Amino acid sequence: MEHEAERPDGWALYEIFIRARSGLDHKHVGSVHATDARMALEHARDVYTRRQEGISIWVVRSIDILASDPAEADALFEPARDKVYRHPTFYDIPDEVKTL
């Protein structure tokens, strides 16, 4: 899908990332329209943190994100399918280790 480029009225699409709690990663939650990054931050606050969903917000212009092409998914992701040995599932885990 084509990204929405900057519109003639000066508004642009921004992707919103929110950190729910300290220690967690910022996660993509959606997008807003805004005329600048500052406004995007305010819009993200108003749209996505109304129910205490976050303690930190990142905004990024959608146009600045390069996405992988779904048509190339075979080339990109298929080769990993038969390489199960990359998962650390062939080790015996000592009983003392509670979580891994």
Add this chain to the structure above:
Amino acid sequence: MSATTTAPAAPAAADSAPRVRYVLRLADASLVLAQRLGELIGHAPALEEDLGLANIALDLMGQARLLLAYAGELEGQGRDADTLAFLRDEHEFANPTLVEQPNGDFAHTIVRQFLFDAWQHELYTGLQSSSDARIAAIAAKALKETRYHLTYSGGWLVRLGDGTEESHSRMQLALDALWPYTSELFDADEPDRDMIAAGVAPPMQPLAAAWSARIDAVLRDATLARPPTASYRWYGKQGRHSEHLGYLLAEMQHLPRTYPGLRW
């Protein structure tokens, strides 16, 4: 209600009368503006602004609830926040005339909001050290909200004032139209003076100066011209309103007045 059936007011209630009036002024300012902003839900120029304005309306509604509840307690007549909001008539509303002005175009909405936010910010900063602990606590809570409102409305003021030719001229028109309502915010009358003397309200002069300095700074960034001080005075806080409040109240109070005691 006839005089014979009315219980004589308790002395404590009589003493608290100016304070009740003052708290109602604060409460009604927030309540009426919340109702105005509520009219924009589903009608704002963008989804994001729709939510932004609704958030501000909800903050103001929250302030109004706390203040109306306190006014009811001070009054001691058994009126709660809902009774005060929905069963008072126009002349009993004590909001400044500014907040009842119609939304107009987005420029009017933003200019009204900015003039109000800048006022509320200075006022509530002063009220944090009110001699009335309950008012001080409400002000401290509300101030966090007000700071955000001011960032929001100030941001739009600059963006549109210093925007296109069209947005600039609309903002200047809105500013010229709404400016005459600002002097009321700083005209101290007797209830104001009583409360200032009692240390409940902050003194008016420094408040006006701080407001004015902020307005000048933001208007400069917005490339908007400060209108001259109007000679006509408004008295909304004394219950003498512009023609707009009656319509607003008719809509706001319609349901509880038509179905008294109705619950969800």
